[in-house]
Structures are given as structure tokens and as C-alpha cells.
Amino acid sequence: MRQVKIGLVGCGTVGGGFLDILHKHHDDFMQHAGVDLVLHKATTRTLSKLEKCGVPKECIVESYHEIIDDPNIDMVVELVGGTGVATDVILDALNAGKHVVTANKAIMATRGQELFHAADEHGVEIAFEASVGGGIPIIQPLKHALISNEISAVLGIVNGTTNYMLTEMEKGLDYEDVLKKAQELGYAEADPTADVEGYDAAAKIAILASIAFNSRVLQSDVYTEGITSIKPDDFAHAAEMGYTIKLLAIAHKVDGQIDVRVHPTMIPAQHQLANVNGVYNAIYVVGDAVGDCMFFGEGAGAGAAASAVMGDVIEVARHITSNSGITVGCTCTDNLEIREIGKLETKFYLRIVADDKPGVLASVSKVFAAYGVSIRSMIQPSVADGETAELIFVTHTAKDSDFETALAEIEKLDCVQEIGTMIRVEEE
Template sequence: MAAATDGTVPALRVAVLGCGVVGTEVVRLLTTQADDLAARVGAPLELIGIAVRDLEVERDPAVDRSLLTTDAEDLVTRADIVVELIGGIEPARSLLLRAIASGAAAVTANKALLAADGPTLYSAADAAGVDLYFEAAVAGAIPLVRPVRESLTGDRIQRVLGIVNGTTNYVLDEMATRGLELDQAVKQAQELGYAEADPTADVEGFDAAAKAAILASLAFHTRVSLADVHREGITGITADDVSSAERTGHVIKLLAIAERTDGGVIARVHPALVPLSHPLAGVRGAFNAVFIEAEAAGELMFYGRGAGGAPTASAVLGDLVSAGRHRVHGGLGPSESSYAALPVLPISGALTRYQVRLDVADRPGVLSQVAAVFAEHGVSIEGVRQTQDPARSVRAGEHPEYVAWLIISTHTAPEEALAATVRAVSTLDVVHRITSVLRVEGA
């Protein structure tokens, strides 16, 4: 960007799309930290407009109402940098593509769009020669995208294991520390503003799956979409599961896992038992953490607030400064790296461990029958714990005998073999019920 004749650098025009919790914080920081931001960028940042759906909605005093507009399409064509905080697929995608085509750099926190159609945005940005930044799309304020995309680009990442949804981590933590049932913990999260009125995206794992797709794409230089991610939520987790986990030295976390295997890349999201000795086990409340295993760097963990207006706005402003400096001084940030183009595999090819809880008949020979099924499927048993609890006996008339409670932990085996083993065990006459099946990760 050329300087004026008096040596000053023209202001960079910034457009913000969306004025919710995060958008409001971004606007606040652009206003209150204007001088510092200008010094870091090398030019003033001029907020030229804030696109909203309804001009009459009451806003935070930090928002200058004269900047509000419902004409987002016109706004993006007048900006040097567009910050998209609308969320969802449309109109966010169309507006970002319009902005990029007009020569604007793009900053977005939209994990759903990036997971569903990131390559379209990457290609458009490359063609236009502009930046596309998205640090805030994964794990809020935690600086994660930049280290994976830049700092570790000379290394070979083998596995990414992350707690990337603060709502579900809060819910599971409350279940573990206070003995709440899932619905009670979710209601509490809603009252505190951690969960939306409709918590489906969080508790069913959709939010975490979108982030897993982005992380897998970055870590393994391969295009991984949301549709490629195996997804299970936490709606099946009970207080009994949580207390059982504690007794076996584990805690339950909803994990986003992206890993490189001999055959390709696997991305999955599901609840898992994490040993108390693992760093992720200590992540409490609504915090996020991502654990990376790399060949040269070894084990790395990134920890911090993964959601909220101020933390997310911090990540957005970091991207905004980077994009602004490139506009002033020249250069571009990293573009999409998909050169590896590894096959994206289903979860059946993953190597993991299971912990299976069973209600079985309390009589001699039962354990040997169950163990035989595991052996038939090539799954090695690491350990067995057995308790007898008459209070847990099945309804009278179905099975007159008391029921023993077995906890079987396996060694690492292919997911396909483990799942087949559980199906086969469930058909045994001596097995009254499979209480739970959870994978064990981080061991």
C-alpha cells in the first residue's frame, strides 16, 4: 500500500459481518485499542460498517449505530478486510466469496463453513491473491491454527487429540465433580450461557466434528470435510458411566481425534475414557485443550478458553492484524496445503482400545465364555474387574439369579474387530446387558 505524499499510510477499511457476542467484542476492541492496533498493523484500521439483519435490535453501547447496515453485499465490496462472524453456510459463503473477488482479505470464525466447503474459499483467495485467516474457527482464543499451519509445517504430525467444545467439557466436568445427570448439567450450562437454548450442535458433537475436519486438513495436508468425520455425541453418557470411569482411573471427555495411519487419515469425534495421568484429563470447566503428537517436536499441548466473546475476539483481532500488515507491507499468509492428498478412511480402520461394562449371570464359567468371544475376534483382554451388586439384578422373572458386573479393558485393536466383538458378546445367553462401551484414548 502506497503512502500519501505526507508520509502517512491510508487507513485500512474494515467491514464486520455480524454483531452478536463475538462481533460486538471485535467492534469494542477495534474502538478501544485503535492506536495499538494501528501501530501493530502499520496503518489505522477504519471500521466502515457492521452488517446486521435487524437495525432495530438493541445493541451494546460500544456499537456505533450509524455504522449498522443491512446491505452486506455492498459493504464487503468497499472493504480492504472483511471479518465474517455470521456463522452457518449461507449467506456467509456468498459474502466471503464476493469480498475476496473484490480484493478484500478475509477473516472468519466460521468452522461450519470451513469444514463443509473450505476448499472453495481457499481457491478463491489464492486466485485473488488475498489472505484467508481463520484462527478463531478452532478452540477460540487458543493459538492453534497458526502453529499447526506455520510453526509445525516442517514437522510430521502423527496425531491430534483435542477437547474442542467447551460446552460438553463443562457438562461432563459437572457430571464428574457434582454427580449430575446429563440433562441437569446441560440445563446448568444453558443458565450460565455456555450452551444455546438448543444444545444439539454441542452435545451431539457437530461443533467438535467441524473443528476436527479443519484440524485434520491442516495437520495432514489433506482435504478432510465434515462428512468424513465419524461423529458421536455425549447424549448416551450417564452419571453411572462417569462414576465408573473414576473408579477405573479415568475421566470421560468428548474428544476430536485426527490421526495419520499407514493407510491414510482418520478423523473422529466421540466420548472417550482418558487416563487421569494424561494432560487432557485435567482440563476442567468450559476450557479447551489440544494435544499434538509430532515426530520431531514430540508432544505439545495448547490450552485455554475455547469460547466466549472476548476470547474469540482476541483470535479474530490477531488474524486482522496479520492480514492488515500484509496489506500495508506486502506478502501473504499461508494458503491451503493439500499436497499430501492422503486417503480419508472410516473409523473402522482406527486402532483404539475399548472398556466394556457388562451385566452377566453370576455363575461359574461366564468369564471364560465372554473371554472366548474376544479371542475369536483377535482382541486381547488387558484386564477384568468384577463386582456383585444385588441392587443391579435384572427385573424379577427375567433372570432369577443375581447379576455380576464385569468391566473388561482391551489392548489396542482395530475398531472393526472391537465393534464386532461387542456385537458377538451381546448375543451370549449369559450376558444380560451391555451397560456401556467406551473407547480409551491417551493411554
């Protein structure tokens, strides 16, 4: 059996997990998948990490260029992360005619087209299952088992950190306390911006939407809101109305355009995604033939991500070993427009803090009516102090831009002290 020689760049937690699997299962992969994987060279910023992971000294090199320049290496596994040197590693590898496996969502969501162009030009593959949803198979299913479907929607809980935080907030804890707990547990980073502001999820839904709709979606195309304005009370109000709140990454195909966004979302409590709690991830896909389906699993962690990376490595190695060539390259064959958020038609949850006196509801309702926003339900929980009132609205379907304009006017009303939380509602 022909050996498939791997060059590894990057040895953080996922790289460590990858080396663990290779060490443990090399012989199984020979027997079960018919591939003989060999780590030929490896490098990372701190070379001692590679030794600690059991990489023989003779395989450790100081620069990734030694990997790119080695004609014996078939495949480069890029696990550096970020958009700095990782970009050079991937592009140099592809341009040197080496297959690439990466977990890098940031690059795939911003420079996918360029990478696929380079891969195509040099007749090699680029695989990135681990870039979304950790170990959950989702990119392969979209490109293969579900390929017969016209996909109309992809809805995902794709950020474990914020899902853990929202799950804890649902129990009544405050955002700040939950963030601290998440940081202590290692679920959130010291600077949690990328997670809590939704940027991480935005990169992932850009990747999924590109594949699902056969049209390039960039991270910058994704309308993005984070979870920082959600209050524990919002969960209580949501529960009262039969909903829960998740940070959803959402992509729809609507009238030939792509509606793609990340924001806190109210979903019915009985929706499959409502039961995805803690650091787990899930991606819900709607296709014209398959109907609704969902892929659930661990969205983070060394083992889960390494499972996906190694799955890609074995897949590419099978193609190399059987000399089969590439059957699926870039799938972005179409060029659909991105639909701006203002055109979105959806329902809204809104919490307003106002003076506790008659006429508030009338004033607010009047503004809504003027912009064609119809109210489906309103609750007014009792507030202890007797001076402020909380009004919770859920609207019927309205245009996002109309709702936002109405909201700006409501904020100016004398009787309104504060606009609390606004959460879009997804019923599908």
C-alpha cells in the same frame, strides 16, 4: 499510515467483542502493530445491535452487498455463523477481491477448498483462527511455528459445552441434570445436539487435521460419536483404573492415511488433557521434532473468540499496510486417504449389564476370543439387587471392526441384559 478499512457482517456476541476490542485498542494497534484499522461499514440482521455496540449510524448499512460493493473496503469480517448467508458473504467478498476473516467452522470444515480457490484466484487471504478453540492460538502455530514438523497426531478438547458436562458428571451428576445446568448457565443451547452429539467438535477436528496433515479433511470424513451414553458410574470405573473420560477430537496420520474421529475417550489421569476441565479447551499436538505440545485456553466466549478474530484482522492488515502479498495460502497440498473407523486399532472400555449368575464371564470371553479381542482387565463392581451384575472390561489393542462384531454377538447372549457404555481408550 494507510488506513485498513473493514466491513463487518454479523454482530452477535463475537461481533460485539470484536467491536469492543477495536474501540478500546485502535491506538494501541497503531503503535504496537503498525496498523490503522477503521470500521468502514457494518451490517447484521438486527441493525440496532450495531448502534448498541457503538457503531456510528453512518457506518451501518442494510445489506451485506453494500459492503461487498464498496471498493474502499479492504477486508470483510464474517461473524454471521452457520452455512446459509455466511457462505455467500465469504464467497462474494473473496470474489470481489477482499480479504476475509471468519470464525465460521461450519463453512471451513465443509467448503474450505472452494474458499481457498476463490481467495487464491483473487490474490486475497482468508483467515479463520477463531474457528477452532476460541482464542487459543492453534491454526497459526500449525501453519507457522510448528511447520517444520511432520505432525503425527492432534488430540483436542475442542467443545467447551461437553467438557463442562463431563467435568460435572465426573462429580457424580447424571447426564440430564448436567445438561439442564449447562443450559441454565448458557453453556448449552436449547437444542444441544451439535455439542452433545459431537458435530461441533467434528467440524473443528476436520479443520485442524486438514492443516496438520496438509490434506483436505471434511466434516463428513470424521467418524463422530457424542456423549449421551456416558454414565457417572463410567467415571468411577475409569478412575479406579487410573483414567478419566473426555470427548476428544482425534486425528492421526497412520501409514499415509488419516484416521479422524470424535468420541468419548478414556485417557490416563496424568495426561495433560485430563486436567483440562470445565469450559476450557486444549489441543495436544505431536510432531516428529517438537515432540508433544499443548495449547490451552478459553474455547468459547465473546472475548476469547474476538481475540482470535482481531488477531487475524491485524495480521491481514499488516500484510496490506506493508504491501507484502500473501506468504501462506491453502496448505492442503497432499491428497491423503481417510482411514475408515473399522480399521482403527485401539483399546476399549466396555460396561455390560448381565445376569448375576456363574458363566457370564465365560460366555462373554468366548465371544471376544473368537474375534481376536484380548481382555486386559475386568472388574465386577457389586450391584445391590442380586439379579444383575455389571462387568467392566478393558481390552488390549484390537481392530475396531472386530470389536464391533464381537459386541453385536455379545448383545445377543441370553445372559447379557444390556450393553452399557463402550469407550475407546487413548494411551498416547
